[in-house]
Amino acid sequence: MTTSRLIINALKKGILDNGSVRIAFPGGRSAVSLMEELSHSELDWSAVHVTLVDERAVDHLHEASNARLVRRKLCINHAGNALFEPLFVGKDAETSAQLLNQAELLIDIAVLGMGEDGHFASLFPNKSPVQGLADLTDGFVATGPIGSPSVPRISMTLQRILSAPLVVLLVSSDAKQEKVMAGLKAVDPLNPVSYLLASDHLLSVVWPDQSVTTLRKGVVQ
Numbered sequence: 001m002t003t004s005r006l007i008i009n010a011l012k013k014g015i016l017d018n019g020s021v022r023i024a025f026p027g028g029r030s031a032v033s034l035m036e037e038l039s040h041s042e043l044d045w046s047a048v049h050v051t052l053v054d055e056r057a058v059d060h061l062h063e064a065s066n067a068r069l070v071r072r073k074l075c076i077n078h079a080g081n082a083l084f085e086p087l088f089v090g091k092d093a094e095t096s097a098q099l100l101n102q103a104e105l106l107i108d109i110a111v112l113g114m115g116e117d118g119h120f121a122s123l124f125p126n127k128s129p130v131q132g133l134a135d136l137t138d139g140f141v142a143t144g145p146i147g148s149p150s151v152p153r154i155s156m157t158l159q160r161i162l163s164a165p166l167v168v169l170l171v172s173s174d175a176k177q178e179k180v181m182a183g184l185k186a187v188d189p190l191n192p193v194s195y196l197l198a199s200d201h202l203l204s205v206v207w208p209d210q211s212v213t214t215l216r217k218g219v220v221q
Contacts, residue, residue: 122154169205
């Protein structure tokens with residue numbers, strides 16, 4: 001099954017079962033072609049809430065804004081009827097995280113990209129696990145200036161990501177695949193994706209060749 005079909009099936013099931021469905025996307029290049037493909041899918045997009053797994057604390061028109069990317073690549077064509085929910089909703093990253101946690105937004109589908117350093121969402125490598133990675137914090141956390149460009153960020157925690165029935169990890173290069181393979185061998189805060197791979201949650205991994213493997217605790221299902 002293709003990645004787009006996997007997600008479309010989950011969207012349709014969520015709408016059928018609950019009347020609406022919420023899906024979270026990453027920024028970066030990994031999900032662009034997937035978002036463009038999904039935008040042409042014929043389903044009741046008015047019942048779909050689209051949000052982000054993380055965001056930079058920048059204006060929504062800034063070229064580094066994940067909201068800008070998702071609106072331009074996904075919320076067009078048929079998907080133009082979807083309801084977009086931004087994460088940068090306060091005066092800064094900290095305030096935004098607080099407001100989002102008060103809203104308690106639950107998700108049904110989480111689509112994750114990853115960096116060549118092993119980060120996903122805005123949970124970056126560190127000598128000890130960053131907040132929201134190894135602890136049980138559920139919801140959103142704010143970071144200091146990090147990444148490129150180096151600005152504060154708002155990120156879903158690992159616990160919130162794993163609350164989604166469907167979690168999809170896009171592994172878009174050989175270098176990223178190497179980090180995943182290393183993460184299957186050992187949990188390491190310098191390789192954050194290893195915590196995702198070690199979780200007791202079904203994880204759909206999309207490899208660079210577009211094949212899909214379903215893992216649980218690093219074991220193929």
